[in-house]
Amino acid sequence: MVHHIVCWNFKEGMTAEEKQQAGEIIKQKLEEIKPHAHGAVSIEVKRNELASSNRDLALLSVFETVEDLNGYQVHPMHVEAGKYIKSVTCDRTCFDYEE
Secondary structure, eight states: OOEEEEEEEEEEEHHHHHHHHHHHHHHHHHHTTGGGGGTTTEEEEEOOSSOOOOOOOOEEEESHHHHHHHHHHHHHHHHHHHHHHHEEEEEEEEEEEEO
């Protein structure tokens, strides 16, 4: 299994309401990809709700193989979601690992 974890912060200047709305849109756009992405075991988006975190949003996903992860990254639905995500976030970090 290949784990793909991505974290973001929302862009500065966004209100709490704008962040809430953007988080819901990102969650919907990314999670709806799962049934369409070959080898996607799970795709979840989580909002930061604890003061101890230093990121606003996280994508936690698992794929059967590295090839499946690579296919997900170029999937048209993912590319489209990425356009929106880039418009409302900054400070992207990514950590991928294989078990």
